Amino acid sequence: MGPDYKAAGPGRNRTRIRPQPPEHGKLKRPAIVPRKGWRFNDAMAAAALLDPSKFRDPVLTARGERRAHVVPTALETLWFNTGTLCNVTCENCYIESSPRNDRLVYLTAADVALYLDEIERERLGTREIGFTGGEPFMNPEMPAMMAAALERGYRVLVLTNAMRPMMRRTDALTALQREHGARLTMRVSLDHHTKGGHEAMRGPRSWAPALKGIGWLVTNGFTLHIASRQPPDESEAEARAHFARLFAEIGAPVDARDPRTLVLFPEMDARLDVPEITEQCWGILKRDPASVMCATSRMVVKRKGAARPSVVACTLLPYDKPFDLGPSLAGALRRPVALNHPHCARFCVLGGASCSA
Numbered sequence: 533m534g535p536d537y538k539a540a541g542p543g544r545n546r547t548r549i550r551p552q553p554p555e556h557g558k559l560k561r562p563a564i565v566p567r568k569g570w571r572f573n574d575a576m577a578a579a580a581l582l583d584p585s586k587f588r589d590p591v592l593t594a595r596g597e598r599r600a601h602v603v604p605t606a607l608e609t610l611w612f613n614t615g616t617l618c619n620v621t622c623e624n625c626y627i628e629s630s631p632r633n634d635r636l637v638y639l640t641a642a643d644v645a646l647y648l649d650e651i652e653r654e655r656l657g658t659r660e661i662g663f664t665g666g667e668p669f670m671n672p673e674m675p676a677m678m679a680a681a682l683e684r685g686y687r688v689l690v691l692t693n694a695m696r697p698m699m700r701r702t703d704a705l706t707a708l709q710r711e712h713g714a715r716l717t718m719r720v721s722l723d724h725h726t727k728g729g730h731e732a733m734r735g736p737r738s739w740a741p742a743l744k745g746i747g748w749l750v751t752n753g754f755t756l757h758i759a760s761r762q763p764p765d766e767s768e769a770e771a772r773a774h775f776a777r778l779f780a781e782i783g784a785p786v787d788a789r790d791p792r793t794l795v796l797f798p799e800m801d802a803r804l805d806v807p808e809i810t811e812q813c814w815g816i817l818k819r820d821p822a823s824v825m826c827a828t829s830r831m832v833v834k835r836k837g838a839a840r841p842s843v844v845a846c847t848l849l850p851y852d853k854p855f856d857l858g859p860s861l862a863g864a865l866r867r868p869v870a871l872n873h874p875h876c877a878r879f880c881v882l883g884g885a886s887c888s889a
């Protein structure tokens with residue numbers, strides 16, 4: 533039996549993982565305080581807090597081994613973070629988007645054009661432009677930014693919750709779809725295959741507007757992908773089977789078996805313990821560093837109060853200073869990235885996830 537999402541209730545108070553002070557020099561497990569009716573799988577209940585000696589040094593791990601690095605090989609995908617404001621506040625949002633978080637302010641179409649110019653000037657060979665937020669359609673210049681990328685011939689991937697902010701832009705979106713539809717993909721976040729599971733993450737009354745937005749995208753011929761979280765109480769095969777049933781029910785032409793069209797992200801919690809990734813890990817895990825997201829992509833962000841945007845290593849670490857690689861793409865592509873964050877280990881190397889289409 534899985535989690536009872538209805539009993540768990542909506543939003544941020546669904547569970548609390550309360551760090552406890554270390555005792556007798558030992559790392560303690562977090563005290564997991566479920567609300568009535570909430571059930572955890574064993575792995576979650578057994579999770580320990582991150583050892584504070586880990587992820588300190590970009591060169592060496594806590595055990596003194598050489599930390600893994602990723603050398604950029606190309607800029608296949610350039611992401612733009614359009615700003616962290618969002619119309620909803622989701623449980624455990626990795627970027628903490630909300631109606632109040634403007635730590636990353638709105639990019640403008642002029643900002644985007646400068647980076648597209650740099651791609652061309654430096655012949656970076658980029659094929660795909662991604663837009664993420666926050667909710668990208670909160671940004672008033674979102675249709676202009678999409679148009680700038682599409683008109684220059686890029687494939688464009690937009691991450692959206694398909695709710696009201698997107699539905700306010702249907703005229704502009706219809707025009708872009710008509711003109712450039714073959715190169716445009718809309719990836720909609722649906723946090724669970726049930727209304728209860730989705731609303732436990734995204735808040736009450738978030739399911740019907742998302743399905744309405746998905747319905748509009750399908751009816752108007754957009755290429756649709758779905759992004760979700762891997763439910764902790766299901767295997768990946770079970771989750772995909774549940775999504776397949778949902779897609780059939782709502783008439784969404786999405787192949788739930790295809791990890792590209794239904795992306796299931798592992799849960800990201802930087803407070804929980806995870807092994808550090810050493811140079812030896814590539815061979816042991818049979819992973820090619822070139823397959824990790826920061827080998828082939830970067831993201832442009834604009835911090836509140838900053839004079840101009842900067843380029844960060846990836847979509848997952850927009851706030852962490854060591855992952856800020858400066859204002860230019862060319863400069864950002866000269867710098868290897870030290871895998872010095874729990875997300876590098878859990879999400880990219882051990883979880884094997886990618887944010888691209």
Ligand code: SF4
Pocket residue numbers: 602824825826827845846847848849855869871872873875876877879880881
């Ligand atoms: S989180 Fe992943 S993509 Fe980002 S820097 Fe770490 S390994 Fe690279």
